[in-house]
Every structure is written in structure tokens, then in C-alpha cells.
Amino acid sequence: MLCHRANLFKIVFTILLGTGIFVCLTLNTALLVARSNSMPYRYFLLYKTTHIHKGDYVAIINHPAPGIGDKLLTKKLVGVAGDELCVHEQTLWVNEEWQGLLKKARSNGEPLTPLSISEIPEGFGFVAGAHAHSLDSRYQEFGLVSMQNIVGKVYPLW
Secondary structure (H helix, E strand, C coil): CHHHHHHHHHHHHHHHHHHHHHHHHHHHEEEEECCCCCCCCCEEEEEECCCCCCCCEEEECCCCCCCCCCCCEEEEEEECCCCEEEEECCEEEECCEEEEECCCECCCCCECCECCCCECCCCEEEEECCCCCCCCCCECCCCCEEHHHEEEEEEECC
16 A cells, blocks of 8 residues: 555656646747848747846847837847947957948848947847848847847757
8 A cells, every 4th residue: 555655656746747847848938940041040949037148149029120020039149238349440349359240231222330339338238140141239220139128048959
């Protein structure tokens, strides 16, 4: 009889633990599929968290740049509050780290304007796509991202 209770306890414990893990994963994660070529990966795992650090891939919602709407964006966080920005000869640098060449126009011909601030203010981040033609924080048309609009970390899968 004691053996049956021990086995029953193991079964119930396993079911409860599995259910708890499933609920946590369902509430805190999502599989993302990129729709553009601005990142070198197509599939990502989103982990919803506020513990974001420079160098993390992040998911951004409700970014107010024109044409973005309610799209979920995936970019790399390359600058945080207090980091210095410098534009020199059509290149943009964050803390003396090269962020790429600046284009003069989008692929549809609309002009692009380099971001014109020298330091990232509190509550904002500088994000970049891996693709040279990515619309990202290098340009005023996209701008800095409010840290409140970052949903969580994104882990590239493949």
C-alpha cells in the first residue's frame, strides 16, 4: 500500500510540475518568425522580461515611427542611456563602436536623416538591425526606442 502511495505521489508531482512549466512557458515565451531580411535569422524565441542588457536581441512593440503601426520588431540593443553617439563621414558610432554606413534614402526613394543627438537619454535605447539596409535607430525616421516598448529578450534559433 505504501508503494502505491509513493508512486501516486510521483505521478501527481510530475503532472503538476509539467503543468507549471507549460503554463510558465506559454505565458512568458513565444516563437517569432521574421518577415524581413534585417536580421541574419528567421526564427526567434521571445522571452518576456524587463532584464534587458546592451547586446541583447530585443522585441519591440508600439514603436511610434511612421509606417510601423502595431508590428512586433526584432532588433539588437546596441546603445543604452548615457551612451555617446557620433556621426562622422556618413557613419554612425555608439561609444566609438561602428554601427554602419548611413544611407541617404530608403529603397523607395524617401530621404533618410541621420540621428542628430549626441547622448542617449534615460529611458531610451539605440537598436540596430544586422542588415545594412535596415531601418533602425541610425535614422531620425525610426529614432530611439522607449525601453517601455521593449517586450523582452529574443534568442535567435535559426
